[in-house]
Amino acid sequence: MKQNVTLKGIKEGFLLNLNDAASFEELTNELDELLDHLRAERKLSGETRKDIHLEIHSGDRLLNTEQKELLSKKIEEKSHFSIKSFDSNVLTYECAIEWQKKVSLEMKVQTVRSGQILEAPGDILLIGKVHPGGSIRAKGSIFIIGELHGVAHAGVDGDTSAVIVADFLTKAQIRIADNVEVIENEDEESKKSKVEVAYINDLHILSFETLDRLKKIQPSIDKVTGGLFE
Amino acid sequence: MSTAIVITSGKGGVGKTTSTANLGTALALQGKKVCLIDMDIGLRNLDVILGLENRIIYDIVDVVEERAKLHQALIKDKRFNDNLYLLPAAQNADKNSINEQQMIDIVEELRSDYDYILIDCPAGIEQGFKNSIAAADRAFIVTTPEISAIRDADRIIGLLEQTEISEPKLIINRIRKRMMQDGEVMDVDEITRHLSIDLLGIIFDDDDVVRSSNNGDPIVLNPKNAASQGYRNIARRILGETVPLMSLKTEKQSFWQKIFGKKK
Numbered sequence: 001m002k003q004n005v006t007l008k009g010i011k012e013g014f015l016l017n018l019n020d021a022a023s024f025e026e027l028t029n030e031l032d033e034l035l036d037h038l039r040a041e042r043k044l045s046g047e048t049r050k051d052i053h054l055e056i057h058s059g060d061r062l063l064n065t066e067q068k069e070l071l072s073k074k075i076e077e078k079s080h081f082s083i084k085s086f087d088s089n090v091l092t093y094e095c096a097i098e099w100q101k102k103v104s105l106e107m108k109v110q111t112v113r114s115g116q117i118l119e120a121p122g123d124i125l126l127i128g129k130v131h132p133g134g135s136i137r138a139k140g141s142i143f144i145i146g147e148l149h150g151v152a153h154a155g156v157d158g159d160t161s162a163v164i165v166a167d168f169l170t171k172a173q174i175r176i177a178d179n180v181e182v183i184e185n186e187d188e189e190s191k192k193s194k195v196e197v198a199y200i201n202d203l204h205i206l207s208f209e210t211l212d213r214l215k216k217i218q219p220s221i222d223k224v225t226g227g228l229f230e
Numbered sequence: 231m232s233t234a235i236v237i238t239s240g241k242g243g244v245g246k247t248t249s250t251a252n253l254g255t256a257l258a259l260q261g262k263k264v265c266l267i268d269m270d271i272g273l274r275n276l277d278v279i280l281g282l283e284n285r286i287i288y289d290i291v292d293v294v295e296e297r298a299k300l301h302q303a304l305i306k307d308k309r310f311n312d313n314l315y316l317l318p319a320a321q322n323a324d325k326n327s328i329n330e331q332q333m334i335d336i337v338e339e340l341r342s343d344y345d346y347i348l349i350d351c352p353a354g355i356e357q358g359f360k361n362s363i364a365a366a367d368r369a370f371i372v373t374t375p376e377i378s379a380i381r382d383a384d385r386i387i388g389l390l391e392q393t394e395i396s397e398p399k400l401i402i403n404r405i406r407k408r409m410m411q412d413g414e415v416m417d418v419d420e421i422t423r424h425l426s427i428d429l430l431g432i433i434f435d436d437d438d439v440v441r442s443s444n445n446g447d448p449i450v451l452n453p454k455n456a457a458s459q460g461y462r463n464i465a466r467r468i469l470g471e472t473v474p475l476m477s478l479k480t481e482k483q484s485f486w487q488k489i490f491g492k493k494k
Contacts, residue, residue, distance in 0.1 A: 114321055115272065115273075115321040115322045116322070117322055132278070132283055132284070133274070133283065133321045135322075151284075171283065171284045172284060173284045173285070173286070173287075180287055182284050182285050183284065184284070
């Protein structure tokens with residue numbers, strides 16, 4: 001008979017595979033057997049290690065919270081494993097949408113006027129102007145094609161890896177996470193239009209660089225990253 | 231002892247914000263510690279006239295809703311060695327975001343640090359106006375020689391009489407010498423008598439006021455300008471000096487001035 005619950009050694013510790021074709025009842029029964037077996041073996045060997053790293057992978061099955069709790073309870077009671085993560089090959093529709101929003105670049109074509117706030121759950125690309133008194137706030141990075149005269153706040157939740165790419169012309173205010181920079185240069189040189197990238201450097205200071213340095217500053221900028229697995 | 235002064239008018243566009251910025255600057259230039267409060271929540275302008283717009287991080291609504299401490303929201307105007315501060319209004323909220331008690335609390339907290347607290351009142355007589363006058367000890371009414379502005383000023387004075395604010399003072403703004411001399415508009419005496427309150431000062435209409443505001447510099451910084459002198463005189467009167475009213479007489483242009491344009 002093919003086993004539905006298998007334990008496999010991995011680099012960090014162990015991986016518990018739950019067969020997605022089996023019923024949940026079958027899984028829990030087999031898990032009980034496996035845990036009992038392990039406990040007996042543990043007693044014999046005199047092994048005393050605690051908090052052994054365990055990842056649980058449920059294949060194409062999505063475990064709900066109750067099921068996860070049940071499994072966690074069983075494992076914690078009967079073994080010395082400590083569960084680091086629940087993974088599966090699938091995810092809920094809501095979760096996928098949420099993730100998609102978080103990692104995709106939202107595009108807006110509009111003028112942000114005084115008193116208006118344009119907000120984005122992830123990265124945002126604005127094609128249009130931000131007037132004085134208007135602000136654009138994103139949890140991720142901000143890219144602006146057009147003039148920025150108001151406030152641009154990237155990484156509003158504290159993400160210091162967020163960047164702002166814009167034409168930092170005059171009179172704008174730049175914020176990344178909790179760093180603030182006011183653009184006040186009035187000399188002729190700074191009045192020239194030049195697109196730059198604002199970012200938080202290694203010393204946690206908001207600084208500016210030319211666009212060709214963007215890839216060096218933030219190597220993963222053009223990749224869809226993060227957010228899906230905890 | 232610090233004094234909180236509300237600058238109000240009823241009608242919009244008569245120069246409340248410009249007057250607040252200039253009087254605050256003039257008092258700061260006299261070495262007084264001044265805090266300006268912009269109460270025009272939703273349509274703030276005082277920051278723009280002072281050229282501090284892009285330095286706003288927190289505003290008065292952030293303070294009221296406890297997202298920021300009062301001192302964090304104050305913006306220092308670097309030009310006047312620590313003498314001039316601005317508490318900006320919020321732009322994305324409305325006038326009902328604050329109530330009278332919260333305004334009183336803010337002003338009370340500022341009193342210990344500042345000699346003068348100037349409150350820039352929004353146009354109208356709704357919540358914004360009520361908040362602005364709630365914490366004030368004195369009131370300056372700004373009007374222009376236009377009948378509509380005078381009518382609104384009269385209404386405001388009536389409303390102020392029902393409060394504890396003592397003796398509002400009048401500032402007549404945007405005076406065009408020639409029109410007043412020719413009797414096309416009410417003159418200074420008529421306006422003052424009609425409103426029956428004390429005159430604090432008069433400000434002549436001058437293109438440079440707008441030009442200067444556009445650059446974020448209050449006109450008071452230019453000592454030669456006529457409007458600037460008007461504001462400086464008012465500041466001195468606030469400090470207790472006796473300063474004579476400026477003359478309405480227009481200088482006759484000489485033959486050479488007519489040819490070569492206005493003398494600088």
